[in-house]
Each structure stands twice: as structure tokens, then as C-alpha cells.
Amino acid sequence: MNEANWTRRLKACKKCPRLVIWRKQIAKIKRRQYVHETYWGKPVPSFGSIDSQLLIVGLAPAAHGANRTGRMFTGDESGKWLYRSLYTYGFSTRKESFHASDEMRLIDTRITAMVHCAPPENKPNAEERAQCQTFLIDELKMMKNLKLILCLGNMAWSAIFISLRKMNLFLGSVPKFGHGNMIEAPSYYILGSYHPSQQNTFTKRLTIEMFNEVFEKARLQLNK
Numbered sequence: 001m002n003e004a005n006w007t008r009r010l011k012a013c014k015k016c017p018r019l020v021i022w023r024k025q026i027a028k029i030k031r032r033q034y035v036h037e038t039y040w041g042k043p044v045p046s047f048g049s050i051d052s053q054l055l056i057v058g059l060a061p062a063a064h065g066a067n068r069t070g071r072m073f074t075g076d077e078s079g080k081w082l083y084r085s086l087y088t089y090g091f092s093t094r095k096e097s098f099h100a101s102d103e104m105r106l107i108d109t110r111i112t113a114m115v116h117c118a119p120p121e122n123k124p125n126a127e128e129r130a131q132c133q134t135f136l137i138d139e140l141k142m143m144k145n146l147k148l149i150l151c152l153g154n155m156a157w158s159a160i161f162i163s164l165r166k167m168n169l170f171l172g173s174v175p176k177f178g179h180g181n182m183i184e185a186p187s188y189y190i191l192g193s194y195h196p197s198q199q200n201t202f203t204k205r206l207t208i209e210m211f212n213e214v215f216e217k218a219r220l221q222l223n224k
């Protein structure tokens with residue numbers, strides 16, 4: 001397995017019938033403000049080098065965000081939070097990501113998702129999560145320099161521990177998720193953060209300071 005093959009397989013994937021219909025339907029109907037844009041409307045590939053030390057795991061592409069632009073966390077409010085913090089701590093070359101073809105680059109960082117197609121109401125079902133987990137496991141196997149996995153939200157946290165268990169890299173039950181919690185697994189450190197969704201940021205469950213603290217922790221861990 002190499003990255004080019006992995007990405008080719010991912011982009012052509014149609015294993016989840018409900019999501020195949022949904023991602024195409026959204027791309028056709030569009031949101032009024034993006035009516036003149038061509039939506040990506042396919043599985044969104046990971047962004048950043050496979051040789052990175054840091055892997056960030058989100059939930060799934062947003063219907064009018066990454067499903068529109070074709071780049072993880074790009075084109076929606078969650079992405080604005082993520083890329084601003086990445087830039088602040090030296091993980092990207094710019095503080096904003098606009099589109100898959102812009103010149104912004106990640107530094108020693110890769111962004112993936114536990115599910116690569118936009119799901120209705122941002123909620124992939126159990127079968128879809130299980131289908132896409134095969135991509136996550138293969139991605140983890142390819143990341144030979146990986147040291148730290150940052151999970152955005154409880155579902156990404158669970159997906160990572162279940163994947164590591166399937167790879168025989170973690171034993172036992174999934175540890176309790178918490179913002180800023182860090183677990184040392186035999187091969188990697190796993191760090192949890194609330195997802196920068198509007199549900200969390202509007203309610204101040206997640207503030208900019210809290211989000212930045214997680215990236216500071218990641219930076220310190222990688223500098224050790």
C-alpha cells in the first residue's frame with residue numbers, strides 16, 4: 001500500500017450508498033451563496049504529508065465546506081478555527097485555507113477524517129463508520145513518522161482507539177474522552193479536543209483559548 005494508491009481508492013470509493021447519494025445531491029443543489037461554484041462532491045482526501053509526525057482526525061466533511069472545496073476543513077467555520085490555531089503554533093504556512101488549489105501548506109501535519117464523505121446532519125451511521133475505518137487503519141499504517149494523533153471530538157477519539165486495537169497497538173477499552181486529555185499508547189500519543197463545530201464554539205463550550213491550549217500541548221509533545 002502506498003499513499004497514491006490509497007488516495008486513488010478513496011476518491012473512487014462508493015461503499016456507502018447513502019453517502020454517495022447525499023454528497024452528489026448536495027453538490028447538485030448547492031447553497032445559494034455558492035451557486036456559481038463547482039462542488040467537489042466526492043470522498044475528500046486527507047491533506048498534508050504522509051510523513052508527518054502529527055495526524056489530526058475530524059469527523060467527516062461538511063456538506064458545503066470540504067464537500068464543496070475538496071480539502072479537509074476548508075470552506076466552513078470549523079476550518080477557520082482549525083487553521084488559525086495550526087498557524088499560531090507553526091503547523092501551517094497560512095492561517096486560512098480557501099480551496100484545495102490554494103498555496104497553503106501544512107507543516108509536519110496531516111488532516112484526515114474518520115469518514116471521508118459528507119453525511120446528512122453530520123452524522124455517519126455505524127455501518128458507514130465501520131466501512132471508512134479501513135481507510136483510517138491503512139493511513140495509520142502508512143504514517144511511519146507519526147508521533148501524535150489529535151482527535152477532534154469524541155467520535156474521532158473512539159475511532160482512533162478502535163483502529164489501534166484492530167492493529168494490535170492498543171489493548172483494553174476506549175479511554176474516557178476529554179478536552180486536553182492525552183493518552184500514551186505503545187506507538188503514539190493520542191490527544192483529545194472538543195471539535196470546533198459551531199455547536200461547541202457558539203455555546204462557548206470551546207473557546208479560542210481552550211483550542212489553542214491543545215495545539216500548544218501538541219507542539220510541546222512533538223518538541224520533546
Ligand code: SF4
Nearest residue numbers: 013015016043117132
Ligand atoms: S465514507 Fe468512506 S467508505 Fe464510505 S463511501 Fe465515503 S470514502 Fe467510501
